[in-house]
Amino acid sequence: METSMPKVFQLGFVALGVADFERTRDYYVDTFGTTEVDREKDGTVYLSVGYHHHDIVLRPADDKSLLHLGYQLNAGTELDAFAKEVGAFGLKAQKKSDSQPGIAELVEVEGPRGNIFQFYETIDAPAPGFKSGAVSPLSLGHVAVISHEAEKLIAFYRDFLGFWETDWIGDLANFLTCSYEHHVVNIVNAPLSKVHHIAFQLQDNSHQFRAADRLIADGVPTKWGPSRHTAGHNVASYHYDPDKNLIELYTDMDVFVPELGMCQPRPWHEHFPMKPKRWDPQFSAWEVEFGFDLAQG
């Protein structure tokens, strides 16, 4: 099977405009277990899961919003050439130097319907370490975005960035990846423009229960799960941060093998080989009722 590599290899960070700022910042540091690595004069904080300069960026704002997504380009990518390619694809791209701490150079791209992307080849890695005694995820994993212009957004990911499509749920959700994980982004086709959820990987399934215990100790209820999804087969649990952003914690995500166009076989798969397919609108492998309206967020 002919495969070409995507231009990026991981989701690097998610930047949010935050209305309930102090509570949300404290939640991410004290309960979730990230470390504040940097703070700008306007109050923007840069939070690290454990290694990179930032995985989450929170900026004080009147209304909550998704500011931008950061994706790390493959090693050796030349930023000027990348910006030109984006322009040739028909989107606006601007190279920026020292526009944020931790990233000396990046290319900012205005995607469909105001979705802003920041692409960079290198990010500082101060490695503040992983906190113990908090939720303390392993890594930022994926983001689910609701878009008015899902088709255009999917085309950018698939046709320009080279993401592989790994599954669909009805006409509602598309799953795409640039790595071994089943999805790095899912795009929900609905007349809204917002982030649906942000997902972090945990160590293993026992970490799901430790995380849920840790969350409720700080008064944060788990709204769904841990339970297994259909597309991706991740064991997932969901809760809200204080600004009402939906946060997914996941383990056991399907491993996509691009050379074969399929996921590594697992005992709980409904069919073999687990190739990309259009699922019936059923999100839970165990038929547990899924508690979130994807089209509403």
Ligand SMILES: [Fe+2]
């Ligand atoms: Fe997810």
